[in-house]
Amino acid sequence: xxxxxxxxxxxxxxxxTIIEDYERLxxxxxxxxxxxxxxxxxxxxxxxRRNVVFGHRDFERLLDAMKSNEPFAVMSGIKPTGxxxxxxxxxxREVIYFQQQGATAFYxxxxxxxxxxxxxxxxxxxxxxxxxxxxxxxxxxxxxxGCIYRQYKEQRVKDLAIVxxxxxxxxxxxxxxxxxxxxxxLSALIQAGDILMPQLQxxxxxxxxxxxxxxxxxxxxRFTRDLANKFRRKYNFIPPSSTLHKIMKGLDGSxxxxxxxxxxxxxxxxxxxxxxxxISNAFTGGRPTVKEQQKLGGIxxxxxxxxxxxxxxxxxxxxxxxxxxxxxxxxxxxxxxxERTIEIVLxxxxxxxxxxxxxxxxxxxxxxxx
Amino acid sequence: xxxxxxxxxxxxxxxxTIIEDYERLxxxxxxxxxxxxxxxxxxxxxxxRRNVVFGHRDFERLLDAMKSNEPFAVMSGIKPTGxxxxxxxxxxREVIYFQQQGATAFYxxxxxxxxxxxxxxxxxxxxxxxxxxxxxxxxxxxxxxGCIYRQYKEQRVKDLAIVxxxxxxxxxxxxxxxxxxxxxxLSALIQAGDILMPQLQxxxxxxxxxxxxxxxxxxxxRFTRDLANKFRRKYNFIPPSSTLHKIMKGLDGSxxxxxxxxxxxxxxxxxxxxxxxxISNAFTGGRPTVKEQQKLGGIxxxxxxxxxxxxxxxxxxxxxxxxxxxxxxxxxxxxxxxERTIEIVLxxxxxxxxxxxxxxxxxxxxxxxx
Numbered sequence: 001x002x003x004x005x006x007x008x009x010x011x012x013x014x015x016x017t018i019i020e021d022y023e024r025l026x027x028x029x030x031x032x033x034x035x036x037x038x039x040x041x042x043x044x045x046x047x048x049r050r051n052v053v054f055g056h057r058d059f060e061r062l063l064d065a066m067k068s069n070e071p072f073a074v075m076s077g078i079k080p081t082g083x084x085x086x087x088x089x090x091x092x093r094e095v096i097y098f099q100q101q102g103a104t105a106f107y108x109x110x111x112x113x114x115x116x117x118x119x120x121x122x123x124x125x126x127x128x129x130x131x132x133x134x135x136x137x138x139x140x141x142x143x144x145x146g147c148i149y150r151q152y153k154e155q156r157v158k159d160l161a162i163v164x165x166x167x168x169x170x171x172x173x174x175x176x177x178x179x180x181x182x183x184x185x186l187s188a189l190i191q192a193g194d195i196l197m198p199q200l201q202x203x204x205x206x207x208x209x210x211x212x213x214x215x216x217x218x219x220x221x222r223f224t225r226d227l228a229n230k231f232r233r234k235y236n237f238i239p240p241s242s243t244l245h246k247i248m249k250g251l252d253g254s255x256x257x258x259x260x261x262x263x264x265x266x267x268x269x270x271x272x273x274x275x276x277x278x279i280s281n282a283f284t285g286g287r288p289t290v291k292e293q294q295k296l297g298g299i300x301x302x303x304x305x306x307x308x309x310x311x312x313x314x315x316x317x318x319x320x321x322x323x324x325x326x327x328x329x330x331x332x333x334x335x336x337x338x339e340r341t342i343e344i345v346l347x348x349x350x351x352x353x354x355x356x357x358x359x360x361x362x363x364x365x366x367x368x369x370x
Numbered sequence: 371x372x373x374x375x376x377x378x379x380x381x382x383x384x385x386x387t388i389i390e391d392y393e394r395l396x397x398x399x400x401x402x403x404x405x406x407x408x409x410x411x412x413x414x415x416x417x418x419r420r421n422v423v424f425g426h427r428d429f430e431r432l433l434d435a436m437k438s439n440e441p442f443a444v445m446s447g448i449k450p451t452g453x454x455x456x457x458x459x460x461x462x463r464e465v466i467y468f469q470q471q472g473a474t475a476f477y478x479x480x481x482x483x484x485x486x487x488x489x490x491x492x493x494x495x496x497x498x499x500x501x502x503x504x505x506x507x508x509x510x511x512x513x514x515x516g517c518i519y520r521q522y523k524e525q526r527v528k529d530l531a532i533v534x535x536x537x538x539x540x541x542x543x544x545x546x547x548x549x550x551x552x553x554x555x556l557s558a559l560i561q562a563g564d565i566l567m568p569q570l571q572x573x574x575x576x577x578x579x580x581x582x583x584x585x586x587x588x589x590x591x592r593f594t595r596d597l598a599n600k601f602r603r604k605y606n607f608i609p610p611s612s613t614l615h616k617i618m619k620g621l622d623g624s625x626x627x628x629x630x631x632x633x634x635x636x637x638x639x640x641x642x643x644x645x646x647x648x649i650s651n652a653f654t655g656g657r658p659t660v661k662e663q664q665k666l667g668g669i670x671x672x673x674x675x676x677x678x679x680x681x682x683x684x685x686x687x688x689x690x691x692x693x694x695x696x697x698x699x700x701x702x703x704x705x706x707x708x709e710r711t712i713e714i715v716l717x718x719x720x721x722x723x724x725x726x727x728x729x730x731x732x733x734x735x736x737x738x739x740x
Contacts, residue, residue: 115533162482162528163485165556166486169552181537181539182540182552182555186531186556187535189556
């Protein structure tokens, strides 16, 4: 509750996304705040600077490796169930960021998870995967400094899952994933395999590895850290680190952007008109009337438009700070802010699509898809 | 109960192993008795003739294939946790029998199960596997008409397990295997993969497949048949058939021979003296005194020595029938029967070991073990 209060009382352009009870995350779950480390990070990402990446587990380990020029890895991936959206954009950019800081980058097509959790047949997820990887490359991922693979085709992650299965009690699985069919538990074990594969001898052995994820994914990280400890004797694993980002609100004001809610999010491949319409129709932190807003100011803390700019589409920190204050003071009204945002987003999407089309063949080649 | 009664009232040399309530197996679990099919089996095995193989599921399907010269398969395997014992001897012989009747034979080293269920590391189970496969070859398995493989190295069974996992609810797994860790459930799915792999396109597609197992393994068969149905649309699977054999009593008179009970069983590689001693010390169906036995006769129905001969070591049916009647009439006393049995068993073991030693290199080659 104290976190919520502080965002209401202190002017903080980067403290706007409200996660229930940060303090509890820090105290009860052993998540560390990122802010105190910010000065030690040589070249913090936009997400880090803006406190979108607000927490971590064991990230010092990675910083130490960076500082002493020792090898380190970054690992994340995508569930190939459709086109790149704002959530997958975030993790892709985080992976690319760490790759540019010197990490060997692992990017996984979680086709087993898509199958077990979403019933997507492998023939179908393969098609999505080609598009997804073209997106990743278009965003700047360098395949020469990394490893892109599909779970179902990568024997090493499947074999790790088999090894890890002995260390996974039913009670643990139920606590994390609920009462689900075995396929879901198996895909969780394969995911642990994804996260620890970078430490196998085939990839030059144990090394600090960071997994950038949304805070909702933290249980997977804890689960994998636990397995890394259980099987340390056999593999010498270093428990993986994580950075934790906040979850975007839906454009319609729902607390979490979700594919279940088509008006609340957009993909990078939707028609520009549709994207524009969704942003136009978005919920905002505005007041009932212009007059009131000019008098009281808007509430960027609850505004998905503000968040869209801050999380993804405005690169300049000063511009964000300015928008925050202009909103707060009543100078920047919602209509104008939406128009401005639509322009920025559509410009980005247009350029991204152009780049994307150039990488489809390369994606196909990497994934060995005919 | 009626089955028990019948074995007590009717003289039946091949009806001696008492499974609680056969009738229930037939009525409630859908297991079929084998006896009515015996005339249709071109060349019934010793186990079949003696009602050791007493039941089946869907075995007609296999008979039809045999009759019409269509392809069929037999599948079984061994958990590589030690040396060949009387249980693994039985399934190996059953596999070899069907191979000789024209089946393509699949024999699996269940190293994933040995790992998940018995914590045997793969490096260790590999050593056992070499010995086990040398045993299989020594018993007459023809590797040119079959496929011998290790689960952990065979991508196709692992991939089938991943596919099947979506069809396995927690409730089903718990009902069959109890509340266990995920590894055990995973190895059950891999076992289903073992049983259905012979029907993949790589092995010329769907075909009737028989899995010879002990009655205690029937739940696995039912589970796999259920999965075969669930994934029939994708693979065109024919539900696997099974033959079901009775479970041997322990030499010490315990109801089920088990590795937990070293005096109750022996392996094919134990010292002859130890085997002889175990047989000498075995429980029998004898009476308290010679006099009483000569008067009342022995009880072969409860005698592990009689079972040892009938199940495994006496090839001639008439010899078994004679021993049964001689025991019943009080003519054959336990001491003599034990001596005779020791002689037969040691002769078999000696010859088997001789053959075994010649197949170790071949086993290593088949398993690709350096």
